[in-house]
Amino acid sequence: MKVYLDYSATSPVKNEVKKALLPFLENNFGNPSSIHSWGQVARTAVEKARTQVAEFLNSKPEEIIFTSGGTEADNLAVRGISNWSAKGKFQISNSKPHIITSAIEHYAILRTCEYLEKNNLAEITYLKPNKEGLITKEQVKKAVKKNTVLASVIYVNNEIGVIQPIREIGKMIEKENEKRENKIYFHTDAVQAAEYLPMNVDFLHVDLLTISGHKIGAPKGIGALYFRKDVPLRKIIFGGEQEMNLRAGTENVAGIVALGKATEVLRDKKYEIRAEKTLKLRDYFIDRVLKEISEVELNGSRQSRSPNNANFYFKYVEGESILLSLDLVGIAASSGSACTSLSLKPSHVLMATYNNAERSHGSIRFTLGEKTTKEEIDYTITNLKTIIKRLREISPLGVK
């Protein structure tokens, strides 16, 4: 049996998405910037996709920039704002722009903030999560300064799946902005949220929002940044005037068409229905694991949690060993996130939340997808029980 429980690392391309993109690997190969008919076919397709993404987010096409993925969109949001604010109109106190973020963001945000900080281009506040992995709007509010230009908080954490109170933070920032001279823009990395949570940018009260194609059934290498019309974004990749002169480079037409279609598919089938179905299966999984395996804890809040995420701390075992054992019986899971699997450092998310290196090293993420079945979950639990038992018997880490 082959069981893929790593949907947060990447997801298969959906059939209807593949069907939509294929003509753009065939006859419709034009460059959207060309004025002849080949170009116009491509241009029309790109703009249709922009409308599809815009509708998915309840925004306007001119507020969508296509990027090479979630990481570039995150970079664009943070550096696009800080570049502007470092000079431009923002000169309140001649201080550096200040950015508020959390200690458990995706590295696309964290590493970008660290770069700005190291190069003296911005001042960063990293909010610590509570023991559930959650950030509160009060924390964000308290961190606000005169020179704050941006807050960026991840919607659904890519490791432990906790849902941050984006809407509450957004509303709070909106209120703050009423009394401020310079606006604070609010960005959320919604890469892991797009399938199961509300993505309406007005409902969420966000100014910028990142999505990624390959987490929702489009291929890798395509993403998008939503930015509210009044956001003074600046480009970070220079060259041609594509994407409203905010992102240079020939458009990835097939990828863009795919992302458009993937968001249309999500929009057509209500997220609540997907969420309910997946949640049921996920809860069955969590309940059985917590009951049938000893010395195991769930990482992150159980309540405020993405319906597809289960992240367990198995005491006295190495996550890496569990993963390899699972792989041998055909089950795909993950320790930390795929993006950080190349590093041997303990998960920064688990460290910030629990400050416990053993917990970081003994944790495994399972993420469900639309095709996950009860049989797959049962097969996984059966194997997990055997594997944990065996690994604990030979474990140098302690009892059991």
Next chain:
Amino acid sequence: MKVYLDYSATSPVKNEVKKALLPFLENNFGNPSSIHSWGQVARTAVEKARTQVAEFLNSKPEEIIFTSGGTEADNLAVRGISNWSAKGKFQISNSKPHIITSAIEHYAILRTCEYLEKNNLAEITYLKPNKEGLITKEQVKKAVKKNTVLASVIYVNNEIGVIQPIREIGKMIEKENEKRENKIYFHTDAVQAAEYLPMNVDFLHVDLLTISGHKIGAPKGIGALYFRKDVPLRKIIFGGEQEMNLRAGTENVAGIVALGKATEVLRDKKYEIRAEKTLKLRDYFIDRVLKEISEVELNGSRQSRSPNNANFYFKYVEGESILLSLDLVGIAASSGSACTSLSLKPSHVLMATYNNAERSHGSIRFTLGEKTTKEEIDYTITNLKTIIKRLREISPLGVK
């Protein structure tokens, strides 16, 4: 009849390339950073493609970084070097890093240099081409300063197709480096050269080189930067540790596989054979146009010119009108490059070469590809003659 003569804007995906990439839009959907079997299939494919690209350039796999396209690769080359040299070891005279480039580079280089210049991050010398559109190694040599860290010269110009003496410049720089304290790195944007010219980085004596997938039969949204092992490159997109920690973001696996295959296809069939075949047809085209249409000139050197490029200045007519008329009879050509077609400004390449706005506005680029036939060229000439005649009759620009 449909005649595509805009191969420099973009090219169709080759059949063997499509065949190679399709499995990565289907069952092989894993994230290369995942350690389970799905991930390993993707990882193996990415590394195979890296080897294919490396072999095409006569380099090593660890010298290839995959990017979202030629533009990002160009940005990475220029900013990756200047970021390093602005601090790092390079502190000879506490001056800014100095970059030498030409006034007729692709905008991916020019706009990046302008950004660095405006933000006081680098000092830039823009070399002016001669009346053939050519830069000489003497010009580059003369521009060298103590604080020069990078020279970037486009291999084949994307508008007028002239071939710059990359090898001569590279050898000159190598000699200069022998007497210098700090090395000058040499980059070339080889996006338009990959199909018809030598791409051996040792032969060319370059330290960095950009290629783009969609110009050589892979899809849009994928490119690569070659960088010689000793080049102190710094990343420009922050996040995960992908691509040897030099380019963050989940790898565009299908695109990477496609680029690998496309370079393999090029390598298998010698460039000299392609070049000879295309050159013959292109020369037939140029000769007939210059002979059968009055008041027309070829833009750029005829001798040092890519075999697939014909760029004509038709006096007394607007390039835009020619393009639209050609499109009506099914022929795709281009005024300037696709990347700049959104702007109404005259071509910076033609302006730098001829300093004649009328010439810039009255010029048309035709670029041939592997599938171009003599029948297509004949059809194009027949129509071009009628179109130019008609447009000149109604032209407000002058006689004929």
